[in-house]
Amino acid sequence: SDIEKGTYPHYMLKEMDEQPAVVRRITQKYEDACGELTIDATVMNAIKAADRLYIIAAGTSYHASLIGKQYFEKIAGIPVEVHISSEFGYNMPLLSKNPLFIFISQSGETADSRQVLVKIKELGYKALTITNVQGSTLSREAHYTLLLHAGPEIAVASTKAYIAQVTVLAIVAYAVAGTQDIDLKKELGIAANAIQTIIDHKEDFQKVVEDFLATTRNAFFIGRGMDYFVSMEGALKLKEISYIQAEGFAGGELKHGTIALIEDGTPVIALVTQKEVSLNIRGNVKEVVARGAYPCIISMEGMEEAGDTVVIPQVHPLLTPLASVVPTQLISYYAALYRGCDVDKPRNLAKSVTVE
């Protein structure tokens, strides 16, 4: 069944393996009778009626929300703000005239998000919850719900739920935009295949970990554009399960402070999947290498250079997070294993944080 480990040593490994199937399942669940990707008309109208979307989330779901903002703004032309729920609750920004709130939560139980939902309902605003758990608190208390269909996620470190969140957000944004510019269904299929290819070569990441992360105290992830958001998620995953101090940065921002931390042998994991900024991020890699950093370059086909550590298959430029996050998950997984950490139940963390 979905909640048994079977032959897998860890739930996290099983859940990473399920990711291509999760993308495919979502595309089926969001198909209409004609096979077109769509969403419930009531939800669609609520989004279209809003002059601005406020996405509220925590942890990995916050990182998926940052990608979602790109989709709503670039594809559907709707302005979006993304907020960390624990901050929004106590420091509410000036709101637009007709906001719609979108709560993104794997569990649907995160107390910080729930508290925001209560507050915005008191103010008379409407909310959509995007969650993996039907009947969860955030789902029951919101006006609308869309499901992630990722299946139960047991490992504390979220993997397939992030993939599901990014996939559903892309579908929602395209449905709202009503655009035929790209064949999203086909592109999601290509992304699912790309994830599968990376997973099929997962053992390669053991070597990456032995080379880059065996004994290090810290590590940095850098990227630009979409890759910046995935860098933050990669760093969070590595922190959560391997206890290596990690941070995700915008490549260009490094020189404004963080570069001071680069020493001889400091691992810097760079994501290179965004054509317009690929030369810029390669420049940032050179800057850190000149200061002794040990670079691990994860590039996408078509942008690769000799010496890159990992080259991932090409996917649509807007869907790169679906592919580029997977190497960062595998690196974190093998780093945790290598360092003898409890992969599925890291210290101090809970799967869902139901207290404030």
Ligand code: G6P
């Ligand atoms: C906890 C988990 C994280 C998760 C976050 C948000 O901190 O350990 O993995 O990203 O909560 O959870 P949610 O269920 O709201 O997505």
